[in-house]
Amino acid sequence: MFYDTLSNAHGMAHDPFKAIVAPRPIGWIGSRGRDGSRNLSPYSFFNAVSDRPKIVMFSSSGRKDSLRNVEETGVFTANFVSGPLIGAMNASSVAVPYGTDEFAIAGLTPVDGRLVDAPYVAESVAVLECRVTTITTLKDMGGADTDSHAVFGQVVGIHIDESVIREGRFDLALAQPIMRLGYMDYAGIGPIFELGRPKPPTAV
Numbered sequence: 001m002f003y004d005t006l007s008n009a010h011g012m013a014h015d016p017f018k019a020i021v022a023p024r025p026i027g028w029i030g031s032r033g034r035d036g037s038r039n040l041s042p043y044s045f046f047n048a049v050s051d052r053p054k055i056v057m058f059s060s061s062g063r064k065d066s067l068r069n070v071e072e073t074g075v076f077t078a079n080f081v082s083g084p085l086i087g088a089m090n091a092s093s094v095a096v097p098y099g100t101d102e103f104a105i106a107g108l109t110p111v112d113g114r115l116v117d118a119p120y121v122a123e124s125v126a127v128l129e130c131r132v133t134t135i136t137t138l139k140d141m142g143g144a145d146t147d148s149h150a151v152f153g154q155v156v157g158i159h160i161d162e163s164v165i166r167e168g169r170f171d172l173a174l175a176q177p178i179m180r181l182g183y184m185d186y187a188g189i190g191p192i193f194e195l196g197r198p199k200p201p202t203a204v
């Protein structure tokens, strides 16, 4: 089948786009407002976009509280969602008035970042402390502003729980990441395998 996304006439009950661009890691974004309030919310429009320097990005569909906070304070944390935390992650996505502390709603322990004034999840096995580098309202192909807003942040500090370090590596089999698929679906990781990079052909 084929459909153009202007008509979006895919003929299915739900738009398949997010199921195609999957799995996506979940950036569980911890932030604080200028008023001192804490916020914690999951974003699956999230990824690492550079490692030199280390930069991650999340995108807010509409002007949500996390966006407001990072605009106000310029910092956030991105917390790793592992299997045992999936219930708490989901609970923290509830739509609540600005200033409501989702750490409390989800029964999680907030800890102040070491290098940034934003809270992180003590129970998370890995946490990125980030300073905002760019916030941009995404444009469509006609150049018009959309209501999606991408936040880029440079990772200035990384917490890793010793329990998920094995043989000198951050061990994903131990860390058990939960990834977002399409619809209301999630997945863990399957078997992990190594694949070396191809070598350029040797000149004859």
Ligand SMILES: Cc1cc2nc3c(=O)[nH]c(=O)nc-3n(C[C@H](O)[C@H](O)[C@H](O)COP(=O)(O)O)c2cc1C
Pocket (backbone or CB within 6 Å): 026, 039, 040, 041, 042, 043, 044, 045, 046, 059, 060, 061, 062, 064, 065, 066, 067, 089, 090, 092, 093, 094, 095, 096, 180
């Ligand atoms: C797994 C998951 C992923 C989500 N990803 C996004 C996302 O990428 N962008 C977005 O705007 N909302 C996303 N949401 C919805 C937000 O988490 C939800 O709107 C939340 O209430 C926003 O909180 P805030 O206003 O405190 O930032 C996601 C929800 C879940 C459960």
